[in-house]
Amino acid sequence: MIKIGINGFGRIGRALTRILSKDDSIEIIFINDINPNIDNLSYLLKYDSTYGQFELDVKNNNNEIIIENKKIKCFDSKSIKNLPWDKIDIDYLVDASGVSKNISEAKNLLANNKFDKYIITHCSDESDIEVIMGVNDDKLIEDHKIISNSICDANAVAHIIKWCDEEYGILNGSLTTLHPWLSYQNLLDGPSISQSNPGVVWSDYSLGRSSIESLIPKNTTAIEAVEKVLPQIKNKIMSYSYRVPTPTVASSDLVLNLDKIVDKDMLLSFIKERCKNNSFVTINNESLVSKDYQKSNFSAIIDLQWLKVNENTVKIMLWYDNEWGYSSRIPDLIKKIKNI
Numbered sequence: 001m002i003k004i005g006i007n008g009f010g011r012i013g014r015a016l017t018r019i020l021s022k023d024d025s026i027e028i029i030f031i032n033d034i035n036p037n038i039d040n041l042s043y044l045l046k047y048d049s050t051y052g053q054f055e056l057d058v059k060n061n062n063n064e065i066i067i068e069n070k071k072i073k074c075f076d077s078k079s080i081k082n083l084p085w086d087k088i089d090i091d092y093l094v095d096a097s098g099v100s101k102n103i104s105e106a107k108n109l110l111a112n113n114k115f116d117k118y119i120i121t122h123c124s125d126e127s128d129i130e131v132i133m134g135v136n137d138d139k140l141i142e143d144h145k146i147i148s149n150s151i152c153d154a155n156a157v158a159h160i161i162k163w164c165d166e167e168y169g170i171l172n173g174s175l176t177t178l179h180p181w182l183s184y185q186n187l188l189d190g191p192s193i194s195q196s197n198p199g200v201v202w203s204d205y206s207l208g209r210s211s212i213e214s215l216i217p218k219n220t221t222a223i224e225a226v227e228k229v230l231p232q233i234k235n236k237i238m239s240y241s242y243r244v245p246t247p248t249v250a251s252s253d254l255v256l257n258l259d260k261i262v263d264k265d266m267l268l269s270f271i272k273e274r275c276k277n278n279s280f281v282t283i284n285n286e287s288l289v290s291k292d293y294q295k296s297n298f299s300a301i302i303d304l305q306w307l308k309v310n311e312n313t314v315k316i317m318l319w320y321d322n323e324w325g326y327s328s329r330i331p332d333l334i335k336k337i338k339n340i
Contacts, residue, residue, distance in 0.1 A: 002026045002338055003090045005115070007080055008097030009033035010183055012121050014045050015327035016096065018296075021056055021067050023331055028072050029090050032083060036076035039065060048256035050247045051295055051324070085114045087238070092117040092334060093112040100124060103146065110145050116148045117337055119330065122297065123154075123225050129328050132158045133332045134280040134299070136229040142340050149333055151179050152326035153241075154225035156300040156318050157252050159281045161237070162230055163274050163295040164314070169259030171312075176253045177220055180246045180322060207243070216243040222252075249290040250322040251299075255315050264309040271302055280329075293319045297328035 002025060008012050008280060020026050035041060042060040045067075047053055056068050064074045077083050080102055093115045093330050095102055103126045106118040111237040127148040129139050135158045140147070149155075157175060164170055164252045184195040185207065192208035202208075206216050220241035227234045235262070237256075275283050280299040293301055308315035320326075 005030045005090045007095045013096040030073040032075040094119045096121045130228045150323040153222035156320040170267045171257045173237045173256035177241045178251045190254040252318045258312045
């Protein structure tokens, strides 16, 4: 049994808790969140506007959340260094808070053997490695202590980019992502407050506009994140994003100019073969909408009905549940680390 702690009980933290509640190989020992109201934490786990009511029994008692008789300690420390580490026994700490400053505190905790690995759910130059399962997880070694699970968009597009580059060679291209709103956005117009750096107001004021009424254009780090795991495509692909007024399920529109001329049947056959028995990427041939991919545990679903080919230019459209699909990779990463 792998024992973990979760820091941050927002969208990713709660999705991960739901997913792990059905996994007998990983045990959640504690949850830490700045919200001190354990009744509220228990309520948010049980009732979810996106994914519906949790099918397992959830209750709480004093400082514990109890899921089907499995007890999880709860803390409300604003700093992970102030947790009662003399009373905590875990293998890995999963930080789903998105707060960058926690990494420096984690380094000290790692040095003092409070846990063995620190897994973060965002990109960071301070991580020892950024891992996208199915793309570069074979590069993990025991010396890696701070491990990034990258970001949802990179988890989605890195597979097809790697495949196309290996098979045909990528000359250049562009990526446009349509990403659902996130918790730091506003219902009504206001300042654009950073989540990764609390207290910082972004200069891109449009991110502070009402998230439920507009498509909001923004820069994206999706390709920068892919370049960290696939350095061979550095500076080849431009990227751009929109925040869209939906709660979950993102889409990526990927255009690649290849070094070889391909035809549509050839590319279809290639994609189908790569997706066969793949745990992380699958295909779709039906006329579906974003809602139909909600709670999919795949990193990406390639929508073959929108595949376009014009000599050496290909257009590939992907869907992915940016919360559930991304959170589903964390248990995979944990098990991969354990087996190094």
